[in-house]
Amino acid sequence: MTRDIPDGYVGRPMLRREDGRLLQGRGRYVDDIRMPGVRHAAFVRSPHAHARIVSIDVRAALELAGVHAVVTGADLVGEVADAVVSPPIPGLVPTRFEVLPTRKIRFQGDLVACVIADDRYLAEEAAERVEVEYEILPAVTDMFVALADDAPKVDDRLASNRVVHRVHTHGRPDDQERDAAFVVETEFHQQRQSHVPLETRGCIASWDQGREHLTLVTGSQVPHPLRTQLVRRMGLRDGQVTVESPDVGGSFGQKIALYREELIICALARRLGTPIRWNEDRLENLQASCHAREQWCRTRIMADADGRILALTLDIVEDFGAYCFYPANYIAEVVGIILTGQYRVDHYRYDLTVALTNKCGVGPMRAPMAIASWVMDGTLDALARESGLDPIEIRRRNMLSAAQLPYDMPGGETLLDVNIDETMEAALEHIGHARLRADADTLHGCGICNVVESTTYGSRFYKNSGIGGSGHEAARIIVEPDGTVTGSVGLAASGHGYETAFAQVVGDGLGVSPDGVAIRLGHTDAAPYGMGSRGGRGGTAGGGALYECARMGQEHLLHIAAHMLGLNTARNLRMIDGRVEKLVDGAWRHAGVGIADIARLAYFDPLALPEGTRPGLEFYRTFDPPPMTFSNSTHACRVVIDRHTGQLTITDYVVVENCGAVINPLIVRGQQIGAVAMGISGTVLENMVYDAAGQNLSSTLGDYAIATACDIPMIRIHEKATPGSRTPLGLKGMAEGGVMGAIGAVANAVNDALAPLGVRASRLPLSPVYLHGLIHGHAISQH
Amino acid sequence: MKTRVTLTVNGQVHDVEIAPHYLLSDVLRDVVGLTATHVGCEQGVCGACTVLVDDRPARACLTFAIQMEGHEITTLEGLRDDPVTQALQQAFHERHALQCGFCTPGFLVTLSAWLKEATDPTPAAVRDLLTGNLCRCTGYQNIVEAVLSVAATECGR
Numbered sequence: 001m002t003r004d005i006p007d008g009y010v011g012r013p014m015l016r017r018e019d020g021r022l023l024q025g026r027g028r029y030v031d032d033i034r035m036p037g038v039r040h041a042a043f044v045r046s047p048h049a050h051a052r053i054v055s056i057d058v059r060a061a062l063e064l065a066g067v068h069a070v071v072t073g074a075d076l077v078g079e080v081a082d083a084v085v086s087p088p089i090p091g092l093v094p095t096r097f098e099v100l101p102t103r104k105i106r107f108q109g110d111l112v113a114c115v116i117a118d119d120r121y122l123a124e125e126a127a128e129r130v131e132v133e134y135e136i137l138p139a140v141t142d143m144f145v146a147l148a149d150d151a152p153k154v155d156d157r158l159a160s161n162r163v164v165h166r167v168h169t170h171g172r173p174d175d176q177e178r179d180a181a182f183v184v185e186t187e188f189h190q191q192r193q194s195h196v197p198l199e200t201r202g203c204i205a206s207w208d209q210g211r212e213h214l215t216l217v218t219g220s221q222v223p224h225p226l227r228t229q230l231v232r233r234m235g236l237r238d239g240q241v242t243v244e245s246p247d248v249g250g251s252f253g254q255k256i257a258l259y260r261e262e263l264i265i266c267a268l269a270r271r272l273g274t275p276i277r278w279n280e281d282r283l284e285n286l287q288a289s290c291h292a293r294e295q296w297c298r299t300r301i302m303a304d305a306d307g308r309i310l311a312l313t314l315d316i317v318e319d320f321g322a323y324c325f326y327p328a329n330y331i332a333e334v335v336g337i338i339l340t341g342q343y344r345v346d347h348y349r350y351d352l353t354v355a356l357t358n359k360c361g362v363g364p365m366r367a368p369m370a371i372a373s374w375v376m377d378g379t380l381d382a383l384a385r386e387s388g389l390d391p392i393e394i395r396r397r398n399m400l401s402a403a404q405l406p407y408d409m410p411g412g413e414t415l416l417d418v419n420i421d422e423t424m425e426a427a428l429e430h431i432g433h434a435r436l437r438a439d440a441d442t443l444h445g446c447g448i449c450n451v452v453e454s455t456t457y458g459s460r461f462y463k464n465s466g467i468g469g470s471g472h473e474a475a476r477i478i479v480e481p482d483g484t485v486t487g488s489v490g491l492a493a494s495g496h497g498y499e500t501a502f503a504q505v506v507g508d509g510l511g512v513s514p515d516g517v518a519i520r521l522g523h524t525d526a527a528p529y530g531m532g533s534r535g536g537r538g539g540t541a542g543g544g545a546l547y548e549c550a551r552m553g554q555e556h557l558l559h560i561a562a563h564m565l566g567l568n569t570a571r572n573l574r575m576i577d578g579r580v581e582k583l584v585d586g587a588w589r590h591a592g593v594g595i596a597d598i599a600r601l602a603y604f605d606p607l608a609l610p611e612g613t614r615p616g617l618e619f620y621r622t623f624d625p626p627p628m629t630f631s632n633s634t635h636a637c638r639v640v641i642d643r644h645t646g647q648l649t650i651t652d653y654v655v656v657e658n659c660g661a662v663i664n665p666l667i668v669r670g671q672q673i674g675a676v677a678m679g680i681s682g683t684v685l686e687n688m689v690y691d692a693a694g695q696n697l698s699s700t701l702g703d704y705a706i707a708t709a710c711d712i713p714m715i716r717i718h719e720k721a722t723p724g725s726r727t728p729l730g731l732k733g734m735a736e737g738g739v740m741g742a743i744g745a746v747a748n749a750v751n752d753a754l755a756p757l758g759v760r761a762s763r764l765p766l767s768p769v770y771l772h773g774l775i776h777g778h779a780i781s782q783h
Numbered sequence: 784m785k786t787r788v789t790l791t792v793n794g795q796v797h798d799v800e801i802a803p804h805y806l807l808s809d810v811l812r813d814v815v816g817l818t819a820t821h822v823g824c825e826q827g828v829c830g831a832c833t834v835l836v837d838d839r840p841a842r843a844c845l846t847f848a849i850q851m852e853g854h855e856i857t858t859l860e861g862l863r864d865d866p867v868t869q870a871l872q873q874a875f876h877e878r879h880a881l882q883c884g885f886c887t888p889g890f891l892v893t894l895s896a897w898l899k900e901a902t903d904p905t906p907a908a909v910r911d912l913l914t915g916n917l918c919r920c921t922g923y924q925n926i927v928e929a930v931l932s933v934a935a936t937e938c939g940r
């Protein structure tokens with residue numbers, strides 16, 4: 001399906017309409033919204049990693065004038081239901097937890113009580129006056145220790161800290177070993193990270209006692225699914241709750257779950273009958289919001305003498321922290337599913353283990369499966385080193401060609417619409433073949449990483465993987481009485497540029513200028529129920545739904561136009577920029593009516609409509625994408641390592657990407673660069689560190705370093721796009737592959753540089769201390 | 784205990800009643816009612832709260848409002864008619880140098896002051912300056928390009 005409109009708006013680098021307000025500082029983020037009579041919340045949090053709550057004394061806090069309530073877990077029992085995560089997935093242990101712990105806290109920063117006061121300063125002062133007596137328990141902060149039989153139990157209800165053990169086998173991997181010329185085991189250890197949106201979380205909840213209606217204003221990626229969780233936990237009906245997500249200062253996966261803080265604020269707004277506001281501070285955000293990525297992987301690859309893969313196995317162990325806000329298999333599972341990318345692997349197994357620890361809970365972060373490309377291409381590089389074969393040649397020999405697609409991947413999905421064979425060759429051209437020699441001061445390396453990015457997941461994927469839920473998206477388009485257009489879709493923007501891009505989509509689909517199209521998002525009353533913004537689904541699922549909805553709308557508009565023009569069919573009509581055009585002698589000519597004329601009829605003169613046509617011009621359409629869509633890319637970079645300091649410098653960085661047809665290349669380019677930057681930041685800098693007692697040592701942006709302008713090189717991006725074959729407009733989705741490729745390209749380049757020394761970096765971040773230790777043969781602990 | 788303080792913000796005098804430990808960032812946003820100044824960390828690292836104090840960039844989250852008596856505070860709202868800021872805003876727009884926009888006011892305020900003094904900014908100098916402002920969305924590349932494009936026309940004027 002490709003569009004048949006000449007000079008359409010889709011594909012143009014239109015400047016963002018969001019920018020005007022944001023550049024003036026007139027955005028409307030949660031904390032910019034003023035509400036009369038609002039009260040402020042602050043949380044009492046645990047200073048310990050694991051402890052029993054013996055007693056809580058709130059008297060001193062309540063004595064302060066202007067403090068209205070101090071609420072503990074016991075106060076909310078029966079008012080708010082537990083979080084239950086128990087999809088029927090074999091090997092996944094069902095878990096549940098209270099909204100506010102009554103007996104035990106599980107990590108430093110865990111919730112103990114909530115204070116409501118006249119202002120934020122006062123609420124914080126009162127929170128400090130709450131006296132809590134703890135019985136400190138031994139904490140477990142290492143996932144491997146957590147999996148031992150005698151480890152302290154994070155969740156007393158469970159038999160152990162092992163919440164997932166799942167194995168997926170394709171073919172007979174173990175039987176291939178006897179034919180293998182090479183068997184290579186390789187380890188990969190990705191450190192704990194966090195999303196760090198520049199805007200932390202926050203919310204305002206208000207309860208309308210008369211209407212019995214709750215309104216939650218909060219930066220959310222998924223307003224409707226959030227509402228679903230909220231009504232379940234609070235015992236309300238869907239129609240009693242409005243979730244509104246205004247401008248959002250970044251999310252990256254951190255603003256998906258219904259966290260306990262927002263839920264408590266909603267419950268207290270209902271109980272106290274006053275609006276309540278909570279703004280997370282950065283300390284809370286880094287200690288207790290959501291972490292990500294802490295995974296250890298080991299691959300075992302069996303190959304013949306030419307480097308052809310006979311079999312591959314993957315073991316993953318993931319640290320999920322103290323609470324499961326998501327099914328604990330889901331992040332590691334996607335790594336297992338897509339690991340093999342565009343390589344042919346006939347015999348395969350992945351084995352997932354997920355452990356609870358006394359650390360902040362984890363969730364998806366931009367490219368939850370980020371480690372996959374590093375693991376796959378890093379494994380091939382290790383095979384190259386072991387066999388003496390050329391690493392690029394090994395990639396080529398195992399690469400599926402276009403003729404071999406679609407290909408049933410051993411992980412269970414069907415791969416198609418990818419061309420890594422082409423992106424890799426192009427990337428090699430761009431990065432150049434020069435081999436720089438190591439000298440007394442520096443080591444040089446070049447790294448290549450091929451990326452298959454799973455972008456949009458349809459309902460079929462969720463069904464197959466047992467996760468449940470839907471992958472569909474929903475669009476509504478209203479042609480207003482004045483002929484302007486309002487489109488909405490169940491996504492929520494946090495820098496994505498949807499207001500601009502989707503106006504282009506609606507413009508083409510309906511046949512109007514994007515200037516006359518307003519896009520409303522992030523509001524459960526304004527948008528139809530959709531699954532929200534996550535992964536790379538926005539453009540494909542949301543854009544696809546809007547496009548199909550708009551096409552349906554155009555058909556209806558032209559049906560009316562034909563009647564107005566006295567024609568008995570709309571076959572030779574089309575709409576461009578709001579004008580109806582008619583095909584006359586092979587040329588399109590303005591027919592003399594436009595969308596405003598049609599709207600006038602539809603709303604104010606319905607008797608003039610064609611027989612059987614109802615008044616009004618509202619269109620609704622859902623779209624369920626194929627089980628999985630794929631984009632692909634090859635990342636290539638060059639690095640220099642200072643032998644004396646271990647300092648790593650990225651001297652060149654190239655991406656060749658195929659993300660299908662794009663709605664707005666300017667926005668897509670911005671997302672690609674941003675994703676690479678986040679990947680580099682995670683590979684070389686970020687590190688969420690806990691000490692053995694479970695104290696978080698990375699609670700400020702000074703300690704948890706994210707990349708500055710000096711840490712990110714100039715990134716050169718080239719396209720080798722092929723359209724998606726099964727989606728409207730040929731869209732495929734993007735914005736996460738950059739993270740995946742950056743990890744792999746930089747880590748592979750570092751290992752190329754280290755190869756002459758016979759050492760290999762297997763842990764992230766690639767900090768100067770770590771690299772220096774590897775270079776000089778004394779492994780210094782990262783922490 | 785709250786005290787009366789006179790603040791001059793964007794050329795306007797505000798008599799406000801605040802406690803001594805109130806941060807300038809909170810007072811600007813919650814008392815004066817100017818919300819372009821954003822708070823990203825309250826730890827002095829991210830730069831989202833950058834304002835001008837007597838025309839020099841300062842972190843409003845590291846400043847007590849009570850210290851500001853007798854000083855001129857300028858927020859992004861007060862730079863609306865400043866030609867360098869306007870040129871920056873236009874360049875940010877054209878080069879897609881913002882995504883979520885939360886960091887953007889801090890960048891604009893920092894840069895507006897710097898560009899008035901910088902003579903011939905190089906890409907390295909721009910990146911060096913910008914280390915004081917964090918952006919989690921853009922990867923900085925388009926910001927650097929936007930700044931250089933403005934520098935080409937504004938510097939040395």
Ligand code: FES
Nearest residue numbers: 823824825830844
């Ligand atoms: S809020 Fe002031 S530096 Fe981050």
Ligand code: FES
Nearest residue numbers: 882883918919920
């Ligand atoms: S644009 Fe989002 S933090 Fe800079």
